[in-house]
Structures are given as C-alpha cells and as structure tokens.
Amino acid sequence: MTDRVKGFTVTLEEDIRIDDFETILNAVKMIKGVASVEPSIVTPDDHINRERMKMEVYQKLQKVILDS
Numbered sequence: 001m002t003d004r005v006k007g008f009t010v011t012l013e014e015d016i017r018i019d020d021f022e023t024i025l026n027a028v029k030m031i032k033g034v035a036s037v038e039p040s041i042v043t044p045d046d047h048i049n050r051e052r053m054k055m056e057v058y059q060k061l062q063k064v065i066l067d068s
C-alpha cells in the first residue's frame with residue numbers, strides 16, 4: 001500500500017504583496033484535488049527570525065575568516 005499525501009507547503013522566494021499573490025492563489029486552486037489555499041501573512045516575528053538567521057551566518061563566516 002502506498003502512502004497518502006494530505007497537503008503540502010509552498011514557500012515563496014521572497015515576501016510579495018497580497019494583491020500580487022492572488023494570481024498564484026488562483027493558479028494553485030485550479031490544480032486538481034486542491035481543496036483550499038490560504039496565504040501565510042508576514043508578521044514581526046518573521047522579520048526578527050530572519051535578522052537572527054542573518055546574524056548567525058555573519059558570525060559563523062566571520063569566525064571562519066578570522067580563524068584562517
């Protein structure tokens with residue numbers, strides 16, 4: 001017996017305006033078997049997490065460069 005998939009997540013390369021997202025939303029809704037499509041709205045927590053990740057990468061790169 002094969003596994004069944006109940007859904008999937010699509011991540012965009014960058015944040016886009018909700019009115020620009022409408023075209024993507026409608027295209028995904030046209031795919032056979034899609035029951036619903038909901039946007040994930042950007043929050044301040046998203047910005048904080050992104051900046052923390054950038055800082056972590058920067059610190060690791062800095063350590064690699066200075067340890068060389």
